[in-house]
Amino acid sequence: MMTPAGTLLAATDLRKAFGTTKALDGAEFSIHPGEVVAVMGPSGSGKSTLLHCLAGIVPPDSGSITYAGRELTSLNDAERSALRRTEFGFVFQFGQLVPELTCVENVALPLRLTGVKRKEAERTALHWMEQLQVEELVAKRPGEISGGQGQRVAVARALVTAPRVIFADEPTGALDSLNGELVMQLLTEAARSANAAVVLVTHETRVAAYSDREIVVRDGKSRDMERIV
Amino acid sequence: MPQSPEGIRPAIYTLSVYTQCRVADMSIGHTLLGLLEAGPRHGYDLKRTFDEKFGHDRPLAYGQVYSTMSRLLKNGLVEVDGVESGGGPERKRYAITDAGITDVGAWLSQPEKPEPYLHSTLYTKVVLALLTGRRADELLDTQRAEHLRLMRILTQRKRKGDIADQLVCDHALFHLEADLRWLELTAARLDQLAREVRR
Numbered sequence: 001m002m003t004p005a006g007t008l009l010a011a012t013d014l015r016k017a018f019g020t021t022k023a024l025d026g027a028e029f030s031i032h033p034g035e036v037v038a039v040m041g042p043s044g045s046g047k048s049t050l051l052h053c054l055a056g057i058v059p060p061d062s063g064s065i066t067y068a069g070r071e072l073t074s075l076n077d078a079e080r081s082a083l084r085r086t087e088f089g090f091v092f093q094f095g096q097l098v099p100e101l102t103c104v105e106n107v108a109l110p111l112r113l114t115g116v117k118r119k120e121a122e123r124t125a126l127h128w129m130e131q132l133q134v135e136e137l138v139a140k141r142p143g144e145i146s147g148g149q150g151q152r153v154a155v156a157r158a159l160v161t162a163p164r165v166i167f168a169d170e171p172t173g174a175l176d177s178l179n180g181e182l183v184m185q186l187l188t189e190a191a192r193s194a195n196a197a198v199v200l201v202t203h204e205t206r207v208a209a210y211s212d213r214e215i216v217v218r219d220g221k222s223r224d225m226e227r228i229v
Numbered sequence: 230m231p232q233s234p235e236g237i238r239p240a241i242y243t244l245s246v247y248t249q250c251r252v253a254d255m256s257i258g259h260t261l262l263g264l265l266e267a268g269p270r271h272g273y274d275l276k277r278t279f280d281e282k283f284g285h286d287r288p289l290a291y292g293q294v295y296s297t298m299s300r301l302l303k304n305g306l307v308e309v310d311g312v313e314s315g316g317g318p319e320r321k322r323y324a325i326t327d328a329g330i331t332d333v334g335a336w337l338s339q340p341e342k343p344e345p346y347l348h349s350t351l352y353t354k355v356v357l358a359l360l361t362g363r364r365a366d367e368l369l370d371t372q373r374a375e376h377l378r379l380m381r382i383l384t385q386r387k388r389k390g391d392i393a394d395q396l397v398c399d400h401a402l403f404h405l406e407a408d409l410r411w412l413e414l415t416a417a418r419l420d421q422l423a424r425e426v427r428r
Contacts, residue, residue, distance in 0.1 A: 042417065185388060205409045206402055209380035216370070225374040 014063035023049040025220030038208035041217035056080035089158030093173040097142040104138040128156040148179030263357035269324040340375035
């Protein structure tokens with residue numbers, strides 16, 4: 001079920017403090033299916049905290065987060081974990097692949113965690129590795145591939161469960177310009193073709209230019225830049 | 230600015246040095262109108278304030294001030310607030326009209342077309358917004374959104390284009406990115422700038 005406006009994920013008046021530091025101070029957010037929204041802002045502005053709250057990793061102190069019509073803040077830990085495994089995908093700055101597993105095993109891992117059999121999970125994993133142009137790396141381990149290749153493997157892993165929302169936290173932060181562009185191009189194309197929404201936290205404007213619109217977070221408050229122009 | 234014994238300006242990157250880098254086609258009319266918003270002034274005062282804030286090495290010609298004021302007067306954006314005739318020639322004192330205030334507001338809130346060396350026009354707008362008590366942060370955000378809008382168009386074009394298109398778009402994107410970094414840095418330094426321009 002969606003909210004009336006067709007919003008997939010929405011947050012209103014989010015507040016979160018760590019000790020006396022207000023990380024979020026009334027932040028707002030919304031995203032539609034298939035939309036790519038960049039979350040920008042200076043270091044320490046609260047953009048990563050916003051992403052963590054939206055993804056159900058960190059509970060806000062107050063405010064509302066609705067995902068497909070469900071109030072996220074009223075779910076318990078187990079329910080939020082299940083949501084993250086099945087409905088959400090994650091891409092971090094440094095891939096965070098499991099070094100002991102091969103690339104195809106890494107990509108198949110989220111499916112294996114939800115009980116999908118190895119053969120089927122790896123077949124789906126291979127499909128996404130082809131989409132991200134890293135199919136030749138199936139048998140390699142993360143230590144044997146480059147940073148750019150590793151990030152594309154991480155994107156394939158984020159997409160393998162056919163998530164409805166992908167959370168990408170500085171996905172190109174550790175890459176050079178060319179690899180960063182390739183990752184962004186493949187990530188946004190794959191997400192749009194799967195009608196998945198992408199919450200893209202970045203401080204790079206050239207990366208944000210791959211989004212459909214931009215939210216700027218400053219001092220824990222958000223501003224939807226689309227409403228300005 | 231103090232000069233070295235050889236008469237060469239020291240290469241210190243200060244606010245006053247920065248303002249020398251203004252673009253030639255900056256809107257003089259809007260700038261003078263913005264300065265008048267603080268209160269009525271004589272043409273001479275306007276020129277002096279303009280030179281002090283925006284034209285260190287390229288002072289405004291008297292003729293340009295008076296021709297601009299005539300145009301603004303004709304368009305109803307300023308009015309003559311008083312005439313002093315003392316010993317010398319008559320001196321008109323100009324005041325901004327309501328239409329003038331609206332015109333300055335519209336100019337400040339209108340984003341500039343992104344292009345190289347835009348920073349000087351933007352700098353002028355930011356200073357005037359601070360001087361006239363307007364939201365300089367909103368002006369910067371509006372410009373930021375406009376820049377990012379163009380960056381999205383270029384990124385889209387790059388995705389569909391050949392290598393030549395990609396390289397041309399990349400060149401434009403890097404320049405726009407530099408502008409955006411300037412916008413972000415200026416936004417972070419607004420309080421400091423406000424203190425300096427109001428001194």
